[in-house]
Amino acid sequence: MQSKKVLAAAAFVIATNLAAADAVVVGAGASVKCGDWLADRSTSGRVTRAMFASHWIQGFLSGINTERLAQKARPQFDVPSHDVLNAMLDKHCRNDPLQSVWEASMDIASELTERSAIPAK
Structure with a gap:
């Protein structure tokens, strides 16, 4: 079962990078639309x-x-946990x-x- 998950993950990464080949940004963020995100978030298990x-x-x-x-040009910020980021992305994706x-x-x-800007040093 674990090997199927790893294989699925590898296939997804490869497919995502191929789909986003013309984009400046690659990976899951480049190819997934917010509607897909919301649909996938509602699927459990x-x-x-x-x-x-x-x-x-x-x-x-x-x-x-x-x-x-x-x-050293702009302030950093605290990167939230996955749960907080997921909630933030849910909100953004519902709007668009x-x-x-x-x-x-x-x-x-x-x-x-x-x-939560952390000043540049």
Whole structure:
């Protein structure tokens, strides 16, 4: 059973990267629309795109913080837990189901910057 999950995960990552080949952003956030996110979130008991997208979002936001730290240009923010990020993305996606998860993640990054900015050092 575990090997099926790993195989499904690997196939998803490969398919996602191929689907997003023309995009600047790759991975689950580049190819998953908010409507897909909401549909996948309502499905329980199986590996879904939402699970991958949730991890992608947290890594994407951490990457924004890393870049900001390296540039010393803009403040970082606290990256919330998966549960909090999922709730934030649910809210954004209900408002615009045609938006990509990446676009919603950018909105969330702006929101987190306003809420919990850690000053640049």
